[in-house]
Amino acid sequence: MAGLPLRLFNTLGRELQEFAPLEPGRARVYTCGPTVYAYQHIGNLRAYVFADTLRRVLEWKGYEVVQVINITDVGHLTSDMDEGEDKLELASQREGRSVWDIAAHYTDVFMGDLAKVRVRPATVWPRATEHVEEMIEFARALEEKGYAYRLEAGLFFDTSKLSDYGKLALLDLEGLQEGARVAPIPGKRNPTDFALWRASPTDAERLMEWDSPWGKGAPGWHLECSVMSMKYLGERFDLHTGGVDHIPVHHTNEIAQSEAYLGGAWVPYWLHNEFIGLGETKMSKSKGGTLLLSDLERQGFHPLSYRFLLLGSHYRNQTEFTWRGLEGARVAQRRLLERLRERIPAGGEPLAYDQAWARLDGSARAHLEGLDAAVSADLKTAQALAVLTQLSRDADVPAGDLAVLVAAFEAVLAVGLLDLAPEDLDPPARELMLEVGEVERLLADREEARRSRDFASADEIRDMLDRLGVEVQDTPTGTTWRVRPAVGQREAGRD
Numbered sequence: 309m310a311g312l313p314l315r316l317f318n319t320l321g322r323e324l325q326e327f328a329p330l331e332p333g334r335a336r337v338y339t340c341g342p343t344v345y346a347y348q349h350i351g352n353l354r355a356y357v358f359a360d361t362l363r364r365v366l367e368w369k370g371y372e373v374v375q376v377i378n379i380t381d382v383g384h385l386t387s388d389m390d391e392g393e394d395k396l397e398l399a400s401q402r403e404g405r406s407v408w409d410i411a412a413h414y415t416d417v418f419m420g421d422l423a424k425v426r427v428r429p430a431t432v433w434p435r436a437t438e439h440v441e442e443m444i445e446f447a448r449a450l451e452e453k454g455y456a457y458r459l460e461a462g463l464f465f466d467t468s469k470l471s472d473y474g475k476l477a478l479l480d481l482e483g484l485q486e487g488a489r490v491a492p493i494p495g496k497r498n499p500t501d502f503a504l505w506r507a508s509p510t511d512a513e514r515l516m517e518w519d520s521p522w523g524k525g526a527p528g529w530h531l532e533c534s535v536m537s538m539k540y541l542g543e544r545f546d547l548h549t550g551g552v553d554h555i556p557v558h559h560t561n562e563i564a565q566s567e568a569y570l571g572g573a574w575v576p577y578w579l580h581n582e583f584i585g586l587g588e589t590k591m592s593k594s595k596g597g598t599l600l601l602s603d604l605e606r607q608g609f610h611p612l613s614y615r616f617l618l619l620g621s622h623y624r625n626q627t628e629f630t631w632r633g634l635e636g637a638r639v640a641q642r643r644l645l646e647r648l649r650e651r652i653p654a655g656g657e658p659l660a661y662d663q664a665w666a667r668l669d670g671s672a673r674a675h676l677e678g679l680d681a682a683v684s685a686d687l688k689t690a691q692a693l694a695v696l697t698q699l700s701r702d703a704d705v706p707a708g709d710l711a712v713l714v715a716a717f718e719a720v721l722a723v724g725l726l727d728l729a730p731e732d733l734d735p736p737a738r739e740l741m742l743e744v745g746e747v748e749r750l751l752a753d754r755e756e757a758r759r760s761r762d763f764a765s766a767d768e769i770r771d772m773l774d775r776l777g778v779e780v781q782d783t784p785t786g787t788t789w790r791v792r793p794a795v796g797q798r799e800a801g802r803d
């Protein structure tokens with residue numbers, strides 16, 4: 309058997325480790341899902357494209373993967389600590405619809421977005437509200453083992469009962485203070501203690517509440533992930549993923565309550581993706597001042613160009629979203645499709661990992677080794693894309709081998725190599741609207757690039773503006789721009 313072992317950066321221990329599954333040939337993965345009270349912006353989608361890449365690499369290497377992504381439809385408060393109000397209940401008040409309508413609507417949009425960026429559907433999508441009984445059982449077991457105590461506010465987990473609480477986040481417990489802005493919960497024994505069950509207030513009615521041994525109330529947010537992951541993946545499973553924001557509180561508390569419940573180690577591998585900044589993007593933000601996949605589509609981008617952009621940086625790198633970057637990704641993806649289309653007949657030939665190694669030799673095998681080396685080194689997708697670009701230019705690879713290779717790259721990267729035509733990435737022929745401020749900002753960026761003799765970037769910005777319907781003209785007195793007339797008008801003018 310050829311091929312390299314998969315090495316992953318484990319947040320637990322902060323080091324690269326070779327992946328060894330608990331059960332040979334099988335990988336069980338839990339991915340923290342969305343709280344369905346609002347649209348997921350394009351930054352949120354990175355967590356799922358990253359988890360999907362992990363899954364695709366595991367599957368490509370021959371593992372049978374079981375993946376669970378939860379849908380949080382109760383219990384997530386406006387703060388990740390136990391303060392504030394339930395996000396679903398707030399959204400219900402804001403939008404004047406039931407919590408159930410809210411959850412159904414945002415879940416549908418989320419699933420639709422994932423499908424558009426070709427994130428494979430999870431094996432199971434458990435919803436928190438459908439597992440409250442099991443959560444109560446889990447919390448009761450913790451109480452019986454002496455890990456929990458009752459307060460008026462509900463049932464709380466006593467983090468001082470664990471000698472290694474905070475090991476994931478490397479928390480400095482001595483230095484931890486309960487947030488000064490928020491009134492502490494009366495009776496809490498330690499600042500890090502968290503709610504397993506939140507009792508309903510006696511003076512107000514909650515929209516979502518259940519009976520429990522601790523009175524009417526709702527489960528804590530962390531509890532749902534421990535309970536639903538164990539239910540569908542077994543008490544101990546291989547990998548747990550999520551955004552870096554989950555490390556200090558949510559995942560730390562999941563580990564604490566799960567290891568207390570099991571009486572020993574829980575999940576061996578914890579993988580976290582970094583953020584994508586949306587700060588500089590002023591253009592075309594949707595409701596709530598954030599940027600959605602549908603905004604990208606409205607600007608004429610194919611959703612897979614966004615996936616291509618994401619894969620162009622490592623999942624553990626913090627990056628900043630820019631329209632320029634997205635346009636650069638689109639152009640690179642289009643060129644790739646063009647070069648490949650010239651050389652392979654439509655449709656690749658998917659071969660299993662072992663079969664591909666057995667079949668390929670010479671320069672074709674070198675490209676397979678390049679792909680394997682990139683993704684086996686902590687999912688280096690940008691490096692895999694670079695190898696793919698080299699492959700698309702390598703005239704020595706016979707067409708049959710090329711088809712096998714392209715199918716392998718597509719299995720891992722899912723950027724439309726087998727079914728998209730280059731033209732599918734082009735913006736539709738219509739006038740696209742830009743805000744004046746955004747045009748001015750892009751032109752200033754271009755001017756800056758030209759001053760620093762970065763002509764490639766300058767041209768890229770000009771191309772992007774052109775694509776968005778803005779004509780740029782450089783004159784001896786400076787740069788001017790105008791919105792290009794719509795196609796119909798232009799033809800009329802020419803006649």
Ligand SMILES: [Zn+2]
Binds near residue numbers: 340341558
């Ligand atoms: Zn979670």
